[in-house]
Amino acid sequence: MADAKVTSLDVARLAGVSQSAVSRVFTPGASASKATVEKVRKAAAELGYRPNPLARAMITGKSRIIGLVLTYLENQFYPLALELLSNALQDKGYHVLIFMAPDIHSDIDKVVRELMDYQVDGIITASVGMSNDLTNRCAAAGIPVVMFNRGQDGTGHSSVTAANVEGGRKAAEFLVAGGYTRIAHIAGWSGSSTGRDRRRGFAETLEKNGLAPLATVDGMYKRDIAAEAVRGLMARPERPDAIFVGNDYMAFSVMDTLRAEFGLTIPDDIAIVGYDDVPLAAWAAYDLTTVRQPVNRMVEATIETLLSKIDDPSRPAQKIEIDGPLVLRGTARIPEGWTR
Amino acid sequence: MADAKVTSLDVARLAGVSQSAVSRVFTPGASASKATVEKVRKAAAELGYRPNPLARAMITGKSRIIGLVLTYLENQFYPLALELLSNALQDKGYHVLIFMAPDIHSDIDKVVRELMDYQVDGIITASVGMSNDLTNRCAAAGIPVVMFNRGQDGTGHSSVTAANVEGGRKAAEFLVAGGYTRIAHIAGWSGSSTGRDRRRGFAETLEKNGLAPLATVDGMYKRDIAAEAVRGLMARPERPDAIFVGNDYMAFSVMDTLRAEFGLTIPDDIAIVGYDDVPLAAWAAYDLTTVRQPVNRMVEATIETLLSKIDDPSRPAQKIEIDGPLVLRGTARIPEGWTR
DNA sequence: CTTTCCCTTGCATACGAATGCAATCAGTCT
């Protein structure tokens, strides 16, 4: 039967104990007798008391808030990650303060500074880079940072990504085994480790098989740029017979363009392989063959890394890579002997 | 050149003024002489001082945090809304604490209680209902609530929705004008005002034109249930020649099922009209004719309503409906005289 | 030159909870 603003002092008075006692009952690990606990719990329930996390944060320095920096929510991968991250953190008793980075390329320093103001216990950045200056500030303030789906060398931060080089390799091997020979690549933004790694794994593996990419274009993770890249590829004297696209989001644009503007049938006229395996990739309209980024395992690893670093700040930064399978669907011929 | 934890007291000492003076310089509306402001600003810059919002919240009772309760992020409409809401609130100096409601049907009381603990200045719920008890608590605590894309009678909360009855009407008139006669409806969840209103506007308008829905099925806003509904419709002796679907997200599933399982061509064999106009609706693979929910105007209205209620708690709750056009694309025949 | 008024400023306190310290209490061992 609560009214507004019940404080620990109110509870203390009703329970006939000191404010400290109330605090100790609600502080895990503090000592309180069974009798006290009971009295306090009863009084608290009666008044509808709940500890004020802000006041708590002031004194402990721990807000139990995690800052999450995002961009680019139109790519289905991120809403999904957000959902899983948020749920997992809620389960662990943390809360999530969200910031949208204005642009995938822009710096997020302003945003992170605001996060630090709120004394967040940790920061997760999804697909965004941080300046070195800021990196140092976070370190100085003792705020652990985990980069999700983006690595960055030289910073002391942990990162969790898919095994992108390996993923690029898988895509290449698959297309080679499928007998494709004029294979183009519309790559993820070359300013991102993710884009570079996939591209490298892909190119190296083609080479190992005596092939070279027919062309490699930076798609910047954007729909319109990817579509433009397709037009460029199709204008060449030798058209590609397969395209490996740096992520699913661009792959959908590529497929739309090939079908609507060039009247091509996939996979008969041209094969497409994507990267991510977002839910949309499984929908019949696309049925996209793609390398899976195992979001749930990436989320688990992210949270585990972050929380353990919060518990024990002396832990070294980790770079975790998580392997994912190539998911065989309908946008590329399946080689002899490969099972779907 | 900051180190960790610079307080207003540090700044005060360096500037040779009192802590109060520093506070006043950073509090809009407080009085401070030009000389003081300058000294303090300089010292603050030198130390890298930034006011601690948590401490500030303790004393003012205003955290400048808005709680946002979400579900169902796989429907592209919500990530989009989230992005816009978050950006707009950031611009106004607010921050966003995110909560995922476990399920669209489940109650969100626990979640909202946690929000209240954090002394959020206001709450936005997207497509989720609240218990009456909770409603009262928010009122008692003086926390304004705006429901986004969901109305609820009897609560004292404001709500912002599309003009759903009107939207249902538009869909119906369009299909009637297009000469369709066997029109089915796969509706949004009947437990939501949004779903009910669209359905009502649709049914009433058909009736006004001497028609009745061939069938009406509750799609529950779920892909698999919508797909199942399609199978049910196609098993009837008289197959529909058009389907109005309660939102785009389900409409995509309906189209996938019609094409992949029944080999139908859209719009030649059957017409589809959706609701929302999410970005995906404009992609070539679907090219969906749909009633637009003007997200940006809905977001603007939501924020305006919420912030003005925060400024002046005596404002009455508002129920805002925002009209949106029918967007003509390629999933239904366009009637004579209608322009695309 | 005095009076009045407004603008600044510092002092002291408050917000709500956590915690070091010392005192108290119960329980155990001899």
Place this chain on the structure above:
DNA sequence: AGACTGATTGCATTCGTATGCAAGGGAAAG
């Protein structure tokens, strides 16, 4: 019974900032 041990408890202080109050200062008005 007395001494010793360990668990509880209350007191007082702390976190960082905002703000009521009263005092000080300067300018304008008389």
